[in-house]
Amino acid sequence: MKTLVALWRVPSARLALLVLFGVGFLAVFGGALAPHDPLQQYTDEVLQGPSAHHLLGTDYVGRDVLSRLMEGTRLSVVGAVEAVLIGGLLGVPAGLASAWLGPRLEWITLRTSDTLVVLPFTVFAIAVAGTLGNGLQQAMVAIGVLISPVFFRVTRAATLGLRKVQYVEAAELMGATEWWTLRRHIWSKVLPNVAVTAAHATGSALLVVASLAFLGLGVTPPAPTWGGMLSSDLGYLAQQPWAPVFPALLMMATVGSLNLLADAIRDATGATAAPRRRTRPAVAAAAREERPDVVTV
Amino acid sequence: MTTTQERPLTTATTPDPPPLLSVRGLSVSYAPPRKGTHLGTGAALVEADLDIRPGEIVGIVGETGSGKTTLARATVGLVAPAAGTIEFAGEDIGGLRGRARRAFRRSGQVQLVFQDPLRSLDPDLTVADIVREPLDIAGTLSRTERHERVRESLRLVGLEPDEVLQRRPRQLSGGQRQRVSLARAISTRPRLLYCDEPVSALDVSNRNLVLNLLEQLRTELDLAVVIIAHDLSSLAGIADRVAVFYRGRIVEQGPIRAVLEHPAHPYTALLTASAPSIGDEDRLRPDQLKPAPDARVWPADGVCVFAQRCPFAHDACADQPAPAPLPDTPARLAACHDAVTWRDRLSARPHEDRKATP
């Protein structure tokens, strides 16, 4: 909560949060608020420019572009978020365990993550879609597995640094269990790193969902997604050179905001450890320290 | 296990109570020991014998790497001893492992206060959380009892609970942080408290404050306190006994006043002579206690640990002497062949101290 308040004070983070809030709103209510049915084909209004009736025009089979964008937000965003959640759920516990629970587990997790890192993103997704069948879920699981090494590495790096920290040693001396130490001392230091990674990863997952949709993978055609719209618009570039701009802009705004947010989180949480806020409270504390103290023995 | 409940105040008036902590022949080696029983140069502590009696303040002095911190870390179980026993209140704690060790730690009878509170206090937690943590881990007290204990502990270290409870370590001054660290350690009502260099990071005005506090806690909580320090001056006003470490060995121990005023080991004498002080004329000068430039060269190992730096070393010093009681005062031990006689050979020769010791 404090971090959110601190974030809100950073202008770029505020902008990013506003954009993301808008995107989130579209993802939830976009379909309901859309002026037209995104699948409805107005066959006599094919490939029209923006007008009062179709604010962003229509596509090659006469569907309303604005409605498709609004409806498509949900599928694109939900897909990306799902992938990141899967990645985080796989990577973060593995990272904690690898740094915390001894060398054998460390070896296994490190090798697994190395293997995953070597696999090219899109090719792996295509392979998964090929074996498990084409569908949003399959594609997202594939992407999730592929981004889990990022979470793994970030978590592991942050945790490793804390292994020998004195307050962790102090907790050990109090008889704390590993689980207690993780929860009490480690998690709060790892969380900001995970948040930054999650924001970045959501951005790249969005792009991957889009590129998969562009290739015809993941979401099946009539359902609108940003990537799918881009792909179909490209076929009619001669008639509507401006058409790809709308989905592309939306995508850029979202990904850009996520990156801005990631940077802001890093700055805000990093600042709690850096001396920025330190001077004043310390001065006040020093001044308030009681005067008539223990005088002599 | 009596755990964190109040201990009955059973300070019997027997002349010599049994030791609370008894360390016998403790050796710790950081590098793996060589073949056989011989400890390699990685030995951080060699055959240390030390008793801590209830309610006593014992100072441990020595230079960096002399094994004083290792002794503390071995007694609390942060490093495994290579040999020797550690008994706490009659119970062998040196061999505790796993569950048994955790249970002993949770009882909170032995606590360690780290040197730098900024590093040993979690920066993200409030003072309330920090001081309550050992109680939360032990889990023997009820919620309200724990809160009350936290406030009481803070008051004991001279902090006003309402002012500091919600602050974080960075929002406190150095002296306050050290006291929060102390409050955490005493929240379990320990019987033995280790303080690793409790004042070396503090300013002069806070330094004595913390030392006085330790003295006060000792009387109020009937604590035994071990203070690790690299200079004698912070111990001088407070400790009852002192043990002097040099290169992993206890070279001298005894009542502080006797040790400081009349050192029995040449190293202790060098320490007291080197301590900076204002206007103290009647004491030895460091250059009286250093070997002459043309003195015999001693090997680093296999002889008395101090031989290299000792101006009085002779043939007998090729063997490391065991700590032995002084003839007139059996309460004092010194590991020196010439504990009684080196003083007679003190020369007034003032040779400029020229060479650093590696």
Next chain:
Amino acid sequence: MSSPSEENPVRTTLEVADLQVSVAGGLVAVQDVSFEIRRGESVGLVGESGSGKTLTCRAILGLLPATGRIDGGRIVLGDGADAVELTGARRSTWDQVRAVRIGAVFQDPASYLNPSLTVGHQLAEQLRVKGSLSRRAAHDRAVELFDEVGLHDPAGVFHQYPHQLSGGMLQRVLIAIAVSCEPELLIADEATTALDVVIQAEILALLRRLRDTHGLSLLLVTHDLAVVAESCDRILVMYGGQVVESGPTDQVLRDPRHPYTQALMGVATIGSWHRRRLDVIPGQPPAAGEEMPGCRFAPRCAHATAACESGPVPVADLGGDRTSRCVLAGHLSLSPRVTTGQEVPA
């Protein structure tokens, strides 16, 4: 500073006059600091952390932190034809001053050495760049210097890396580097604080010896009164950004004329140090930028009166090279023996 010293034939190494330093956007951390260091003299600058002693010596070295600024006053190195004004000096001036005319050693020697070069290389480098010696001559001179600062086997140390040396030896290496260009002034900022007592005593002895053999002036910055007591001719006691007392060491320690100096003596290792009591100065020192119209020590002072807090306290010249920033300095002899007990209302 008092004018008589201007006519004095004794030459001045450093003169600091009315120095004002602020940090973090205008918080005054050092105010009206004036002192001078004469040739061959060793001066101790004593104070708690936050007293401004480190900022003062950083200002002299032109190494203020990024937020620090000199707001007023003068710092002049040398006198006569050699005099250089250091306040607002350019980069090129500093290049001719730092490490050449002023050497410095700090608390943590390891962080001032490059871990991937041998210590001998680093000293020789300095000699070649600043002293324009040839490679051969620099090597020989470096070994000579290492020997001079009391390192065993100087030729062997030459080829060692910083991590192979102990803290005390590293400090000796840094001292060798600091004096390599025959500076006029050597500043030691808490240079012995992190060392063991035996090594500390050795380093202090070394600094005293270098002063005698090289004719250096020495500025010893420390929080420990006992350290300066044995090593300095004169001491300056700083408190809350001001010099509150100055004078010849033995006189100041025998008869302190500022209650703070006296309180410091109470908490330092005084007299026969193993029979001391653990006195405490109640309260906390003022923070940088804290506005106080009167004496900055008044809230903690056992002798404070209403007059102390109402207006600025001028520096009283007590004669015999002694000053005190206390209204009582002239009237009251604050004998340490009588008042060390700190009869402060508890």
